[in-house]
Amino acid sequence: MKYEAVLTTCPYCGCGCKYYVEVVNGQAKRVMPCKEDPVSEGKLCIKGWNAIDFVNSPDRLTSPLIRDGDTFREATWEEAYSLITSKFKELKDTFGPSAFGLLSSAKTTNEENYLMQKFARSVIVTNNVDHCARLCHASTVAGLAAAFGSGAMTNSIPEVEDADCILITGSNTTEQHPLIGTRIYRAKERGARIILVDPRSIQLASIADIHLRQRPGTDVAWLNGIMNVIINEGLADEMFIEQRTENYDEFLEEVMHYTPEHVEEITGIPRNDLIDAARMFANAESASIIYSMGITQHTTGVDNVKSCANLAMLTGNMGKASTGVNPLRGQNNVQGACDLGALPNVFPGYQAVTDPASREKFEKAWNMHESIPETPGLTVVELLNEAADGRIKCMYIMGENPMISDPDISHVREALDALDFLVVQDIFLTETAELADVVLPGASFLEKDGTFTGTDRRVQRVRKAIEPIGSSKPDWVIISELARLMGSDQFDYESPAAIQDEIASLTPLYGGISYQRLDERGYLQWPCPTPDHEGTIYLHKGEFKRGRGHFFAVSYRPPAELPDDKYPFTLTTGRILFHFHTGTMSRRSGPLNKEVPTGYVEIHPADAAKLGIIDGQAVRVSTRRGTIDIPAYVTDRVPEETVFIPFHFKECAANLLTNPALDPIAKIPELKVCACSIEAIV
Amino acid sequence: MNDELRTVAAEILARDGIDGIVGLKEMHGTVRPCLFTDAEQLSCMVVDSRYPVASVVRLLLEEDPDLRLAVVCRGCEERSLIELAKNHQIDIESVTVIGIACDSDTAKECNCSKPYPDSLMVGTALENWTRDTYATYRQMSGEEKLAFWKEQLEKCNKCYGCRNACPVCFCKECELENSLWVKRGRLPPDFPIYHLIRAFHVAGKCIDCGECEQACPAGIPLMTLSHLLREDMEELFDYMAGRSLDEQNPVITKEEYE
Numbered sequence: 001m002k003y004e005a006v007l008t009t010c011p012y013c014g015c016g017c018k019y020y021v022e023v024v025n026g027q028a029k030r031v032m033p034c035k036e037d038p039v040s041e042g043k044l045c046i047k048g049w050n051a052i053d054f055v056n057s058p059d060r061l062t063s064p065l066i067r068d069g070d071t072f073r074e075a076t077w078e079e080a081y082s083l084i085t086s087k088f089k090e091l092k093d094t095f096g097p098s099a100f101g102l103l104s105s106a107k108t109t110n111e112e113n114y115l116m117q118k119f120a121r122s123v124i125v126t127n128n129v130d131h132c133a134r135l136c137h138a139s140t141v142a143g144l145a146a147a148f149g150s151g152a153m154t155n156s157i158p159e160v161e162d163a164d165c166i167l168i169t170g171s172n173t174t175e176q177h178p179l180i181g182t183r184i185y186r187a188k189e190r191g192a193r194i195i196l197v198d199p200r201s202i203q204l205a206s207i208a209d210i211h212l213r214q215r216p217g218t219d220v221a222w223l224n225g226i227m228n229v230i231i232n233e234g235l236a237d238e239m240f241i242e243q244r245t246e247n248y249d250e251f252l253e254e255v256m257h258y259t260p261e262h263v264e265e266i267t268g269i270p271r272n273d274l275i276d277a278a279r280m281f282a283n284a285e286s287a288s289i290i291y292s293m294g295i296t297q298h299t300t301g302v303d304n305v306k307s308c309a310n311l312a313m314l315t316g317n318m319g320k321a322s323t324g325v326n327p328l329r330g331q332n333n334v335q336g337a338c339d340l341g342a343l344p345n346v347f348p349g350y351q352a353v354t355d356p357a358s359r360e361k362f363e364k365a366w367n368m369h370e371s372i373p374e375t376p377g378l379t380v381v382e383l384l385n386e387a388a389d390g391r392i393k394c395m396y397i398m399g400e401n402p403m404i405s406d407p408d409i410s411h412v413r414e415a416l417d418a419l420d421f422l423v424v425q426d427i428f429l430t431e432t433a434e435l436a437d438v439v440l441p442g443a444s445f446l447e448k449d450g451t452f453t454g455t456d457r458r459v460q461r462v463r464k465a466i467e468p469i470g471s472s473k474p475d476w477v478i479i480s481e482l483a484r485l486m487g488s489d490q491f492d493y494e495s496p497a498a499i500q501d502e503i504a505s506l507t508p509l510y511g512g513i514s515y516q517r518l519d520e521r522g523y524l525q526w527p528c529p530t531p532d533h534e535g536t537i538y539l540h541k542g543e544f545k546r547g548r549g550h551f552f553a554v555s556y557r558p559p560a561e562l563p564d565d566k567y568p569f570t571l572t573t574g575r576i577l578f579h580f581h582t583g584t585m586s587r588r589s590g591p592l593n594k595e596v597p598t599g600y601v602e603i604h605p606a607d608a609a610k611l612g613i614i615d616g617q618a619v620r621v622s623t624r625r626g627t628i629d630i631p632a633y634v635t636d637r638v639p640e641e642t643v644f645i646p647f648h649f650k651e652c653a654a655n656l657l658t659n660p661a662l663d664p665i666a667k668i669p670e671l672k673v674c675a676c677s678i679e680a681i682v
Numbered sequence: 683m684n685d686e687l688r689t690v691a692a693e694i695l696a697r698d699g700i701d702g703i704v705g706l707k708e709m710h711g712t713v714r715p716c717l718f719t720d721a722e723q724l725s726c727m728v729v730d731s732r733y734p735v736a737s738v739v740r741l742l743l744e745e746d747p748d749l750r751l752a753v754v755c756r757g758c759e760e761r762s763l764i765e766l767a768k769n770h771q772i773d774i775e776s777v778t779v780i781g782i783a784c785d786s787d788t789a790k791e792c793n794c795s796k797p798y799p800d801s802l803m804v805g806t807a808l809e810n811w812t813r814d815t816y817a818t819y820r821q822m823s824g825e826e827k828l829a830f831w832k833e834q835l836e837k838c839n840k841c842y843g844c845r846n847a848c849p850v851c852f853c854k855e856c857e858l859e860n861s862l863w864v865k866r867g868r869l870p871p872d873f874p875i876y877h878l879i880r881a882f883h884v885a886g887k888c889i890d891c892g893e894c895e896q897a898c899p900a901g902i903p904l905m906t907l908s909h910l911l912r913e914d915m916e917e918l919f920d921y922m923a924g925r926s927l928d929e930q931n932p933v934i935t936k937e938e939y940e
Contacts, residue, residue, distance in 0.1 A: 003717035024745050035732050036712045043899040046841045174839050182899045203869050206836045519710050596867035
């Protein structure tokens with residue numbers, strides 16, 4: 001009898017809960033929370049408790065697949081590799097490296113993301129590498145980097161419970177980051193004031209001191225309004241503004257237009273509630289802002305993020321414990337995928353590809369004979385647009401499922417169909433993999449070593465608990481083998497630990513991180529530049545990364561698509577507690593699927609009555625992009641004239657409906673607002 | 683105390699007919715359950731209050747019912763084993779208890795009802811131990827109590843952690859997942875039925891270890907509930923779960939037709 005409790009990190013959200021996986025005779029049997037883990041403290045959400053379920057699903061890919069007409073046939077690794085390398089070489093010779101697009105994965109490890117961008121930049125020689133951060137926090141990375149010099153969560157999860165005031169907006173924290181929800185509950189218990197700004201009456205509304213329900217897409221307006229009140233009532237932290245920031249005057253001039261009366265007209269938030277919230281936030285000793293997709297997934301995503309940064313600086317809530325601007329990252333390793341350069345504009349550690357010194361550094365380290373392009377590559381949505389237009393010919397997608405996750409998926413399908421050659425590497429035959437020419441079976445988080453970086457910049461170990469299922473292989477092995485077959489001699493790694501050592505040598509943020517230190521300490525929070533550095537709990541202490549914090553004057557712009565006579569409702573989309581993203585993992589977990597077997601549209605009782613819709617009835621939801629049939633959930637969680645659809649479910653996919661209009665800077669699509677119509681299906 | 687435990691463990695592991703010891707080991711800075719099968723492993727065995735080893739025993743015996751195991755047990759873990767045996771989840775004959783006593787800090791942290799096992803082998807049983815008896819809660823009126831629970835249970839995010847962490851929850855089909863009683867996929871779960879089902883299902887088995895409360899991400903004070911239930915069971919039926927192998931759970935009827 002062999003029994004082992006293997007300590008690893010959860011593959012669902014960005015909280016970064018560590019737990020034990022109990023392995024009996026080589027089989028993963030149970031999850032047991034780890035009481036010494038500083039994030040979860042021995043507690044888990046329903047996804048964490050059931051995180052090993054999908055690993056043993058009979059749907060797991062166990063062998064490479066090669067397209068054979070409308071279906072696939074099983075193939076050996078040699079055969080699959082040989083087809084891929086000959087097609088890659090042929091297409092590179094014919095169309096050049098810029099005809100390639102690579103999607104890395106926020107689900108895979110740091111080491112694998114590092115290798116994917118290294119493969120793109122040194123083997124294909126293109127910067128066309130991106131991943132789903134584009135769809136969630138691209139606006140955070142751009143907005144916070146511009147304001148502070150670093151695009152990550154400023155403070156840490158455990159600090160949240162000690163804040164005196166927490167403003168939560170566009171984050172359904174208890175559902176999407178349950179173990180951060182725990183900290184909010186604790187803060188409330190201690191007497192902290194909770195301000196919730198969200199159109200929907202989510203679970204946190206029950207403990208909120210103030211709940212402001214803005215019209216979707218009006219965030220710049222209410223944020224400017226709150227700051228207008230703070231300034232007019234003399235509650236701004238003038239010393240902080242004077243000593244630590246710049247460009248205040250230009251910002252001030254803009255904010256002065258946003259009187260509570262004006263803001264009420266735009267947002268629908270009663271002026272007195274706005275004033276109360278402003279006072280509550282500004283008067284707190286330490287106030288923390290928590291936000292997520294409700295802020296970022298807009299054509300004004302970067303503006304929204306900059307406004308959050310403005311509010312934190314205006315009140316001096318930066319560079320101190322239990323304060324800051326805290327974007328909650330959605331995926332287990334979306335922070336790491338960004339950190340390791342799976343982005344078209346930066347190398348690992350946010351070193352710009354436009355910087356000649358950085359290019360030279362990586363070209364030299366990777367022993368390259370060709371030059372890395374000096375301009376940033378294409379982003380996710382741009383890549384797909386270019387594929388549809390015939391300019392991108394070949395894509396290599398690892399652990400992403402744009403056929404469910406991206407806006408306007410009819411268009412995504414056209415784009416992927418138009419490719420000359422598509423390789424998808426995943427643990428399941430996803431909706432995207434179904435369109436591939438070659439499918440490579442990856443190993444799950446339980447079957448490999450590596451690291452994930454949680455939302456609070458916390459780098460933690462993923463440890464191999466069981467052998468890979470079937471003939472699947474860890475992604476780091478697959479990328480390395482492909483790179484070697486493409487002729488590179490720079491992908492000889494004995495283990496993920498060796499890859500981390502290379503990362504540390506090239507990435508100052510991760511410079512002091514090694515497997516040995518992670519084993520000893522459990523985690524390290526970046527920046528961690530040297531082997532004797534303790535890591536960083538909160539950023540911008542004493543000085544901002546960029547020197548002075550920059551105030552941006554931000555004016556309100558309405559969403560790209562507003563309701564009209566034909567499409568009178570506002571559609572907003574998101575996740576729910578019981579499922580994750582495209583459902584690839586969570587829908588293959590018995591207990592999760594039992595809770596919520598399919599999608600639904602939340603509609604207010606008054607709207608439902610007008611349209612003659614009863615709870616549970618099938619309805620038809622249409623936008624300019626598409627139409628779905630979906631059961632109605634009649635509930636006052638949503639306000640009137642706004643409906644909500646979770647995007648996990650392919651049979652009623654919210655992203656057939658959503659608007660691919662992009663934020664001009666971050667290129668994030670407006671997944672949170674579009675106009676729709678609803679009718680009962682009789 | 684670690685040395686004392688390791689000495690006792692080494693002696694027991696050397697006995698004929700012991701396949702291994704279930705206990706806790708320290709590794710990578712954290713403590714975790716371990717199956718010790720070799721004397722050399724014992725150097726990392728530790729006394730620690732943190733993990734429900736009885737559940738590990740159940741998992742291992744499920745896999746191989748012929749295993750002969752010794753188990754390092756605190757008071758609550760011994761009570762768990764007794765309940766698991768009474769409910770035919772393990773064969774108590776296959777288990778040798780290595781009893782360890784908890785210190786007063788641990789006992790206080792858990793608000794333990796009896797911080798030592800009957801088969802004590804390592805450490806000294808705490809004497810004159812008195813626990814918090816939830817006096818503030820008892821002083822509330824019925825209405826206040828209802829409001830209190832409503833507020834607390836509204837935070838529940840249906841992780842099922844209270845059930846999953848419970849050493850005496852072992853049903854294959856759980857009534858909490860039965861949509862006849864609790865609507866699926868809704869947050870918070872229906873008040874008060876979800877929590878009532880759980881409370882009543884463990885009423886005759888709850889050994890007051892506090893794992894449910896420790897596992898709760900919403901910070902719901904579940905120990906208050908379990909303590910009062912245990913108290914009722916004792917007052918009404920002179921029954922205490924986990925006290926003895928011979929006591930019958932009074933809330934389970936054993937009729938022929940069942």
